[in-house]
Amino acid sequence: MVRRSALDRILQELLQVRYRLDDIEAVIAGWNPRPLEISESELFSLPDHLRKTYLTVMSKGACSAKEVSNISGRCRAMESNYLNQLVRMGWLTKRRDSKTIRFCLISKDVLKEHPQQK
């Protein structure tokens, strides 16, 4: 009886996992342009403070300095500085979304147009 109810609960929880994965997939599919795949060894070439910022943008998708600072716990001005450094280094691109500047991962298309980046 205990086994049966545990199996029923496992089925329900696995359905929840599936729904969450579908949500994540839908978010990633909506990213335009598609982000560039970066290997772990390349990521470690970034200093720790910039890697933290980069990974935040990587997990969240296009976001502003304020959104990154809310996640990282560092002040907005500092995150803005790090994000712009990453743009200059060719790891991120930025675009204006009305009054907000949004940072997102550099895509393969951008690399083709500007091969000197990254």
Place this chain on the structure above:
Amino acid sequence: MKDLSFIVPRTPFAQAWSAIGGLEMRVGRRVVKSDRFGHMSANISLSLNYARSHISSAGVEIEEKQDSEGRTVAFCVDWRLAKDPQVAKHEAECVATYCKGLGLNVIRYETQPFFDVYPVAPDKGEALRDMLSELAVTNGVLYLGDSRTDNPAFRASNISLGVVHDESPVRSLDCDYLVRFELVPDFLHALVLNDLKFTPDFPMIKINPNRRRE
């Protein structure tokens, strides 16, 4: 170790399945077959006929594992419900000996009163790698298993979690962490709440003291 016709209807949450010890795989609607056992399929038919004609005890079940085209590629001899377990065991052992003589793989499960017969040794690690390759997944793989046959898959995953229940051989599980069967629903719930990020800090997760790999 079950076939697709058994697993798929019972797992509506899944996107991909590896069945019959990795001999057949389904990703979405596409079925991918292993080419490792082609030359042994005739011996499976021979041994299945032998089992059917030599097992006469009541309650002994011969469960065929069929591929998506309905061909029997493996089978299980199960005498759990036999009226006379001693006679049933003797007859099953005769079948096992015959199968081994044909070069087939007989897989036993500790002291359980059943065994599986496969054309080639099933390798869940290889099956997992094949599936990840089909799905183009290279990282972030969490594998749950409860028997020694899961050890190769534990090693092929990034995070391995052994499920502990009354029949699981805990000491021989080569996994990173352990979770009790009754707590698996709580673990999955915690995983969803944590945005599908595993952490050993979940209260139901224990580090496996018998872990062998580095």
